[in-house]
Amino acid sequence: MNLIVSAIGQGLLWAVLGIGLFLTFRILDFPDMTVEGTFPLGAATCAAAIANGMSPLMATLLATGVGALAGLVTALLYTKGKIPILLAGILVMTACYSINLRIMGRANVSLMGKITLFKLPFFAHLPMYFDSVFLGLIVVTLVTILMIYFLQTDLGQAFIATGDNDVMARSIGINTDNMQIMGLMLSNGLIGLGGALVAQNDGYADVNMGIGIIVIALASIIIGEVVFGELTLNQRLVAVTCGSILYRFVLLIVLQLGFSANDLNLISSIVLALCMMLPVFQKHLNLRHLLKRGLTHD
């Protein structure tokens, strides 16, 4: 039972990353590798700030802002410097590694004995692991509502159009550079926020905690899409959170099968690869047809 509650809590916290990546990967339609640097950047900023006596809420907001700044750097390299997006992201991600070591002063910072968002008096009476479920639910709900509102504004629609067809967007006067800058900042801000939450939940920040982050965030998006199929944009945002929780269950099952935590990146990649290949399998095996026949007995 504890394991399941823990998985839901983890899924909710990590969903923030999925939503962040959704903005670039699905809406702007390009792969942003910066996230592998922004996630530990958010964690490092938050942990270092808390260790130095900042309030956990301020530290979390600071981590979000610093994440957005990293996104801004990638965006400027891409839009103004004309560096391909993949490389721009890798450059910032690599630079973040050094910056994270600078921020923390060493390879990891422990939050043992410090006040974090999860140790606020409000959560003290909850049973084990329910703190992450509660906080995760609050943050994810807030982020999802804000995103849904944003995407339905004139600005949000211009942002979507930029990712959909930038030639058309420019031809009706949308400054596509600004839209991409905004998207990368928003996205990486959310990833920084995710890093801060995960660091506080785990009780430490580590310079290597960014490895494989993009795969995990993508897994939430793709699993959500595979499971729920055709959805509206708003529903898809919610599906990311469901995907993130489902992904935690997959990891839970894998760990129960006797794999070690060290195998998780391998498993994550395999899960993601399988999900992404699903349309190909479906075409060849006509899975849906088989499923339907199996269910209707006729």
Add this chain to the structure above:
Amino acid sequence: MTKPLLEMKNIVTTVNTNTPEQKTILNHLNLTINEGDFITVLGSNGAGKSTLFNTIGGNLRVNGGKILLHGQDITQTSEEKRTQFLSRVFQDPKMGTAPRMTVAENLLLALHRGERRRLVPRRLNRELPRFKSLTASMHNGLDTRLKTPTENLSGGQRQALSFLMATLKRPELLLLDEHTAALDPKTSQQLMQLTDDRITTEKLTCLMITHQLEDALKYGNRLIVLHQGQIVYDIAGEAKAQLTAEELYQFFADTE
């Protein structure tokens, strides 16, 4: 009616500047577009028709010369800013609309052409009745598909939508780049007729590139021919109305 809207003075554009492949496309081109002009633009491939449009649209910078709008120099004005007075329809049906957004959403985007996009609710429902009657005027089923993503439309529907989007917020200058060329003959003729109707009733100023000599003669009050980056033929009014296809063919044969 003969006030100049847009003047292009001695325009030179080169591509691949400072490389061995440097090539001059527009070669000291002069053109004055008057308010209310509906100009058809002819010219063989490589004559500079698309470059002319890109230069007016601002996504290609000139290497020499000046562009004036109502007498104001707009040579350095950005592409985004120019959309305040100008709109375009492209040849490729895929280029003119956002594929994953619905017909209504695309129209709403175009309604705010050239405006700053703010963090205010988009108010799509408020515009729906207007969009419904507008798309119904296209007589191609577009009005029943307002909530359909444009990637699921036919090429003809998409081009009709692109044209509607370009004229929804009245442009001072409309650029049509062979916007019916990718369609089958029947759909192409329908869209061409709708285009002519709307330009005439709204008294729009328009430049239309076409490869159909018949269309170039039939529509518009003025016809220009581009050749090697210059305007080699410019005929308007009564003289244009008298022009026959044979004369035009003969002219093309002579310039080659």
